[in-house]
Amino acid sequence: MHILIDYMRLSKFFIPTLKENPSDAFFPSHILMIRAGMIKQLTAGVYSYLPLGLIVFRKIEKIIREEMNAIGCNEFLLPALSPNELWEQTGRLDAFGDIIFRIKNRDLILAPTHEEVFATIAKPNLVSYKDLPQMWYQIQTKFRNEARPKSGVLRARQFTMKDAYSFDLDYNGLDVSYKLQEQAYRKIFTRCGLKFFSVEAASGTMGGNESMEFMVESDAGEDIVAISEDGTYASNIEVATAYPEIVERKNTNLPYEKFHTPNVKSIAELADFLKIKDKSRLAKSRVFVIDKQKENQENEYILTLVCGDDEVNESKLEAILGTKIRQGHPDELIEITGADAGSIGPIGLKSKNIKIIADLKLKDSDELISGANINDYHIKNIDLKRDVKDIIYKDIRVVKENDLTLKTKSRIRISKAIEVGHIFKLGTKYSESLGVKYLDKDGKEQLIVMGSYGIGLERIAAAFIEQNNDDKGIIWEGEIAPFKVHLISLEQGIISETSDLIYNNLKEKNIDVLYDDRKDVRAGFKFNDADLIGIPLQIIVGEKFLKDKKIEIKIRRTNERILVNYDDLINKIVELIR
Ligand code: ATP
Numbered sequence: 175m176h177i178l179i180d181y182m183r184l185s186k187f188f189i190p191t192l193k194e195n196p197s198d199a200f201f202p203s204h205i206l207m208i209r210a211g212m213i214k215q216l217t218a219g220v221y222s223y224l225p226l227g228l229i230v231f232r233k234i235e236k237i238i239r240e241e242m243n244a245i246g247c248n249e250f251l252l253p254a255l256s257p258n259e260l261w262e263q264t265g266r267l268d269a270f271g272d273i274i275f276r277i278k279n280r281d282l283i284l285a286p287t288h289e290e291v292f293a294t295i296a297k298p299n300l301v302s303y304k305d306l307p308q309m310w311y312q313i314q315t316k317f318r319n320e321a322r323p324k325s326g327v328l329r330a331r332q333f334t335m336k337d338a339y340s341f342d343l344d345y346n347g348l349d350v351s352y353k354l355q356e357q358a359y360r361k362i363f364t365r366c367g368l369k370f371f372s373v374e375a376a377s378g379t380m381g382g383n384e385s386m387e388f389m390v391e392s393d394a395g396e397d398i399v400a401i402s403e404d405g406t407y408a409s410n411i412e413v414a415t416a417y418p419e420i421v422e423r424k425n426t427n428l429p430y431e432k433f434h435t436p437n438v439k440s441i442a443e444l445a446d447f448l449k450i451k452d453k454s455r456l457a458k459s460r461v462f463v464i465d466k467q468k469e470n471q472e473n474e475y476i477l478t479l480v481c482g483d484d485e486v487n488e489s490k491l492e493a494i495l496g497t498k499i500r501q502g503h504p505d506e507l508i509e510i511t512g513a514d515a516g517s518i519g520p521i522g523l524k525s526k527n528i529k530i531i532a533d534l535k536l537k538d539s540d541e542l543i544s545g546a547n548i549n550d551y552h553i554k555n556i557d558l559k560r561d562v563k564d565i566i567y568k569d570i571r572v573v574k575e576n577d578l579t580l581k582t583k584s585r586i587r588i589s590k591a592i593e594v595g596h597i598f599k600l601g602t603k604y605s606e607s608l609g610v611k612y613l614d615k616d617g618k619e620q621l622i623v624m625g626s627y628g629i630g631l632e633r634i635a636a637a638f639i640e641q642n643n644d645d646k647g648i649i650w651e652g653e654i655a656p657f658k659v660h661l662i663s664l665e666q667g668i669i670s671e672t673s674d675l676i677y678n679n680l681k682e683k684n685i686d687v688l689y690d691d692r693k694d695v696r697a698g699f700k701f702n703d704a705d706l707i708g709i710p711l712q713i714i715v716g717e718k719f720l721k722d723k724k725i726e727i728k729i730r731r732t733n734e735r736i737l738v739n740y741d742d743l744i745n746k747i748v749e750l751i752r
């Protein structure tokens with residue numbers, strides 16, 4: 175077990191603080207974790223945790239461990255190395271692709287997550303309905319060859335995850351486990367002091383059907399979320415839906431007509447050419463491909479139609495089609511439609527082997543303009559109801575700022591967020607591919623129903639700093655603060671002796687304290703370090719003590735200074751911590 179350091183003398187404690195911002199860091203958490211001596215980069219996306227950083231990570235770990243244990247989740251520790259073969263069985267060696275770190279001289283990988291490995295433990299052990307349900311977790315290092323590791327530990331190639339897995343008899347059981355994890359997650363993030371919210375999310379390479387992400391709103395985030403003003407709706411943009419403002423029919427019933435549009439290659443150019451502002455009737459067409467080369471089958475093609483001022487949401491489209499898609503290459507576009515990207519449309523397609531999916535906003539719309547599938551030509555007066563056979567209407571657009579929610583018609587705003595946790599209802603994907611089964615009451619074989627639940631430890635720390643900092647440094651608060659009190663001794667002699675006494679008193683009271691007892695360090699330097707490291711309360715022992723036995727307490731967040739009599743100090747500190 176890890177022992178949390180709760181007191182330390184700065185003269186012995188290694189905190190290499192930096193005055194200047196590192197040149198390659200752009201977000202507060204990255205800059206401040208480096209400047210406060212919490213982390214040090216070894217190579218892209220790989221960090222050493224220095225003593226101060228480790229204290230914070232351990233505190234987060236402790237909170238997570240307590241909340242997992244509280245819901246009856248068993249702690250394991252699985253290996254990071256894992257045989258290729260296991261990942262081939264679930265198809266994830268391919269699905270993860272370059273994200274997986276492969277070992278060159280062995281058929282092993284460094285695991286990016288542990289569904290497969292936990293399932294291999296479940297398989298010979300959870301064999302009867304009597305063995306279920308179970309919840310298991312570990313807190314362990316994960317390896318992911320992220321393409322663009324950046325923003326410090328927010329996106330690293332080696333990071334710590336708490337990953338938990340539930341094993342249930344059926345989907346009702348899964349609902350119960352999922353709910354327990356969700357509640358534990360809310361407690362964890364609350365105890366960590368994060369302002370967070372949960373959103374509906376896509377399941378990605380994990381498989382499964384329902385998932386929820388826990389988000390912290392921040393410019394440093396790489397996720398885009400849609401949040402409603404009335405607080406009833408929050409969703410990852412990947413799956414977000416909004417009220418579809420239908421492009422109303424005009425019922426003019428004009429025949430469609432081809433017209434020359436020289437050098438018009440985009441919707442913006444088309445609007446300019448036509449001298450119109452409203453782009454909703456300019457139906458934007460794109461071609462996507464379900465690539466079946468690997469399976470030695472013919473590729474499938476999809477033409478999408480959305481309003482000119484909308485974009486296709488590729489993750490929603492993938493979810494509708496139930497498979498991965500890619501954009502059509504230029505030569506494929508010519509082959510399938512007859513034209514380049516700028517002149518494609520639903521009418522006069524060269525190939526019949528193409529499925530047309532239009533966004534719900536265009537349901538049965540008319541008077542539309544789209545490409546003619548001949549370069550430099552468009553067609554006007556398109557009536558989708560009249561002119562396009564076998565068209566399918568689905569919600570395929572990206573939700574935008576000012577859209578309205580489906581249920582409450584509340585205004586939606588779009589924001590950036592950091593994903594700190596993600597819970598999935600996996601279902602039977604892994605039980606099926608790895609044969610994880612149990613015998614039910616009637617002696618019949620059934621697949622175990624699984625869930626998977628992840629939290630990034632370093633991301634919690636970084637997200638906290640994103641939300642709690644100022645121009646001087648970090649502002650810690652609550653349970654994950656590395657220390658409660660930063661005791662600053664300003665001079666030698668009697669002041670040092672008094673500070674030593676205060677230090678010992680705080681230790682006796684079990685108050686986590688960092689003691690700046692460094693000799694020959696200027697006061698200004700000590701103050702700057704204290705503000706940078708950001709411990710919630712500072713105790714300053716200096717001249718005011720010599721003059722009239724007063725000690726100064728500074729509250730880091732508010733900059734408020736309180737002068738107290740020496741004799742009242744400890745009581746005041748206890749009160750402030752409370
Ligand atoms: P992202 O979309 O940010 O790559 P993910 O969906 O791949 O995240 P999961 O596989 O659900 O993440 O992992 C669970 C948790 O692990 C995430 O919620 C996040 O907190 C953390 N995590 C994932 N990837 C990283 C990373 N590269 N660096 C740090 N933490 C990470």
Ligand code: MG
Nearest residue numbers: 273318320378
């Ligand atoms: Mg990822």
